[in-house]
Amino acid sequence: MLPAYIQIHNQIKEEIDQGIWKIGQRLPSERDFADRFQVSRMTLRQAMTLLVEEGVLERKVGSGTYVAGNRxxxxxxxxxxxxxxxxxxxxxxxxxxxxxxxxxxxxxxxxxxxxxxxxxxxxxxxxxxxxxxxxxxxxxxxxxxxxxxxxxxxxxxxxxxxxxxxxxxxxxxxxxxxxxxxxxxxxxxxxxxxxxxxxxxxxxxxxxxxxxxxxxxxxxxxxxxxxxxxxx
CATH class of the missing domain: 3.40.1410.10 (Chorismate lyase-like)
Known part of the structure; x- marks a missing residue:
């Protein structure tokens, strides 16, 4: 079975591919996502960090996490x-x-x-x-x-x-x-x-x-x- 953060990573990425989350859209807070997936904020942060490293998401200091534009x-x-x-x-x-x-x-x-x-x-x-x-x-x-x-x-x-x-x-x-x-x-x-x-x-x-x-x-x-x- 895949680690929880990988499962969350895959789910969020699939939702972006399906257009549920649009390019440039601000995502819910880590707290809200952690509640949704019923995991700790640390586990949720691992998934989000991986998506940022892949260029799928981008963090803006003081603003939040957004769906990155297509490169x-x-x-x-x-x-x-x-x-x-x-x-x-x-x-x-x-x-x-x-x-x-x-x-x-x-x-x-x-x-x-x-x-x-x-x-x-x-x-x-x-x-x-x-x-x-x-x-x-x-x-x-x-x-x-x-x-x-x-x-x-x-x-x-x-x-x-x-x-x-x-x-x-x-x-x-x-x-x-x-x-x-x-x-x-x-x-x-x-x-x-x-x-x-x-x-x-x-x-x-x-x-x-x-x-x-x-x-x-x-x-x-x-x-x-x-x-x-x-x-x-």
Missing amino acids: IQEKMRGTTSFTEIIKSQGKQPSTQLISYLSGKPNKKEQAHLELRPMESVVRMERVRFADDVPVVYEVAVVPKKFIARISEEEVTQHFFKALTEAGYKIGKSQQTIYARLAQGIVTDYLGVEPGQAILGLTQVSYFEDGQPFEYVKSQYAGERFEFYLENN
Whole structure:
């Protein structure tokens, strides 16, 4: 027989899946839940803590425990565009273009993109949305030679699709993920509080022939996005 806190965990999770408890809804107090399930508050707290750790619930200091909003998930395998990720989860993607400038690559961009100092790049700064909710702020650097015949709108709105239609074959990507605290203008772009946890991602994407075509640094609103690994 499963421990009592696991049974309570499973019951609450099932009720959330069934829509009895809605996303963003405040749950009853631990005392009320403990009375309902006829267990001690310590046992009830074990179940709630596990649900919080799984991202199903979230605690707000001084306010209570709430059903967490659905997070968008990206599988850490292969190379997939943001647009495809969002659409695959039944949401509507959109993009706010902040800047789109041509220039020369810095030393780090030269190294990641295997460019000579005098080659040209396009540096685009964007905020990406899912159902009009800001999810990620990113700065992407692309060698200009790959997009010379592609319009700015196509590049900024559906970059991978535009490359594919231009005859390029998308290959692998290398990603580095790190944790950081939101600060500066990013807090406004993502609608988060200064000091709130966010996910940083640095990614280099390659064509099938191994040639790098994009170097991007992204900052994701941690409560709205998560990465997961899948092994074969």
